[in-house]
Amino acid sequence: MNRKAEIEAVKNLGEKIGYGNLMDIASGLWGISLEDKYGIKTGAFVPTVLPFINKKDRKIAEARFDSTMEHIRELIK
Structure with a gap:
């Protein structure tokens, strides 16, 4: 697959x-x-809810999520 x-x-x-x-x-x-x-x-x-992600790592988590969403959007076009 x-x-x-x-x-x-x-x-x-x-x-x-x-x-x-x-x-x-x-x-x-x-x-x-x-x-x-x-x-x-x-x-x-x-963790997918901001309160579960410590503040110093939120930008990294959000950037990673944005990257994942962009990758998936490209594949499902």
Whole structure:
């Protein structure tokens, strides 16, 4: 599966079950996978709400998100 196909699959599922629900479930599954494979779950959650991102890292997080959105927009045109 290429990146464009992955984006379309996530878009379809997100629109079907809700993007927040998709991210919540994916984080939980990722945590289970990491814990089962490596005995850790750290890193299985990507904060998406500004209060969860410390102030010094917000600009980096926002720039990364903007870059991701631009990349996805280019692929789904």
